[in-house]
Amino acid sequence: MSTDLTRKVLLYQQLLKSKDKRDQDGRDKLFRSLVNTCHIFFYTYPVKIRMLKEEDASELLIYVAPRIPTMIRTFRYERISFDLYLRKIAYLQTKCFLKRKKRNERKIWYEFTPINDIEDCLASDFPFPYEVMEATRVERNPDLNWSTETKASELVRKKIRHSKIFRRRFILLILLSCDALGAQHIAFLAEYLGMGEQELASLISRTHECSIDKRERTRHLAGIRNMHFCRKMFYQRELEMMESFNADPLFLEPVRRSLAYEEYYFKQRCKEVQDRPNSITHRQLALLSGIPKGTVDSGLSTIRNFLDGIMDGSG
Numbered sequence: 001m002s003t004d005l006t007r008k009v010l011l012y013q014q015l016l017k018s019k020d021k022r023d024q025d026g027r028d029k030l031f032r033s034l035v036n037t038c039h040i041f042f043y044t045y046p047v048k049i050r051m052l053k054e055e056d057a058s059e060l061l062i063y064v065a066p067r068i069p070t071m072i073r074t075f076r077y078e079r080i081s082f083d084l085y086l087r088k089i090a091y092l093q094t095k096c097f098l099k100r101k102k103r104n105e106r107k108i109w110y111e112f113t114p115i116n117d118i119e120d121c122l123a124s125d126f127p128f129p130y131e132v133m134e135a136t137r138v139e140r141n142p143d144l145n146w147s148t149e150t151k152a153s154e155l156v157r158k159k160i161r162h163s164k165i166f167r168r169r170f171i172l173l174i175l176l177s178c179d180a181l182g183a184q185h186i187a188f189l190a191e192y193l194g195m196g197e198q199e200l201a202s203l204i205s206r207t208h209e210c211s212i213d214k215r216e217r218t219r220h221l222a223g224i225r226n227m228h229f230c231r232k233m234f235y236q237r238e239l240e241m242m243e244s245f246n247a248d249p250l251f252l253e254p255v256r257r258s259l260a261y262e263e264y265y266f267k268q269r270c271k272e273v274q275d276r277p278n279s280i281t282h283r284q285l286a287l288l289s290g291i292p293k294g295t296v297d298s299g300l301s302t303i304r305n306f307l308d309g310i311m312d313g314s315g
Contacts (some may be wrong), residue, residue, distance in 0.1 A: 006082040008034060009075050016073065031072070038068045041086050046094045060097045064090075146188050159306075160193060167193065169299040171203070172289065176280050176300065178204045179215070203288075210284045218273070225269035228262050235259035263266045 007115055014033060015027040043061050046052040052060060071089065074080055143225065147153060159166045174181070181189075186204065190197040208215075239255045286293040 002077070003083050005034075005037065005075060009072055009082045010077060012072065013075070031069075035068055038071070038086065039065065042068075042090055042093075045087065045090045047075050049091075051091075051098070055096075056101070059101075060094060063097060064093050069275050082258065101121045125173060146185070148192065150315045155310055156307070157192065165299075166303070168289070169303040172285050172296060172300060173303055174200075174290070175203060175207045175285055176282075177206050178280060207280055207284065221269060222273050225266060226270055226271055228266035232259065232262040232266050235262060 010031060013025060014028050015023045015030065018027075039061060043057050044066050046060060047054055048055050071086075075085060148157065156170070160170060171193070181204065186201055187197050190200040193200070235255055235258050239252065239259055242252055242255060282296045283293055286296045289296070
């Protein structure tokens with residue numbers, strides 16, 4: 001059945017086809033009236049049927065407002081009035097809005113949780129915090145517990161002083177592990193090697209520059225892994241809560257599927273992160289040091305075996 005609003009929309013569509021300039025003012029006025037009516041409808045209808053609260057209705061209106069002119073221009077009267085057409089669209093758009101809002105709330109665990117806290121949680125036996133954590137965190141600056149007083153440390157320092165080849169291999173090993181080094185480590189190692197701190201920091205900086213792309217890809221992959229972890233924990237808690245209330249299996253099944261999906265991809269991303277080699281490669285070390293890659297390979301293998309031996313007490 002045709003309604004007043006439907007007739008106005010059809011009249012506007014007829015005026016839209018008219019080339020008479022005298023119809024332009026009336027057409028624009030009618031269009032503004034229709035748009036305002038639609039704005040009011042999209043703001044009030046979802047609240048009226050209790051799908052949204054008033055504060056959320058304004059967000060829905062912002063989301064839908066750019067599409068309203070297209071709705072008015074493309075409406076076709078086929079036994080359904082424009083009023084019912086708007087109701088149907090408002091209902092569907094509200095469902096999409098709620099789904100998108102819920103998805104964004106799930107992402108908040110990853111977005112506002114510091115990477116270090118996520119990394120610590122991945123390595124711990126404690127469940128990931130269900131509540132949203134604060135965006136700020138206290139920087140961790142643990143005291144450096146390295147020492148030059150141990151027997152192994154004294155033996156390595158003696159080898160460094162008496163062998164230029166061993167010293168060069170030790171520096172290559174430092175550069176290979178530079179991703180894990182902080183300012184305190186660099187200061188300690190520079191003093192240990194008997195070289196300037198700025199010189200060692202410069203070498204490490206050049207090494208970082210050679211591997212920045214690979215390091216960024218690894219960090220991005222770790223971020224995806226952490227996101228799957230947060231979603232997995234959310235679905236796990238959600239499933240536990242629903243089961244505690246004896247929810248209908250019809251509602252439990254989608255959550256179980258989502259949990260299985262996130263768990264699968266979390267494990268896949270974990271494996272990919274673990275399988276990725278160090279961001280610093282032997283080839284890059286060879287280019288930086290100006291020596292053949294084979295020499296770098298054999299030198300690093302030799303010094304690793306030596307260090308393993310003295311750390312085990314067999315050297």
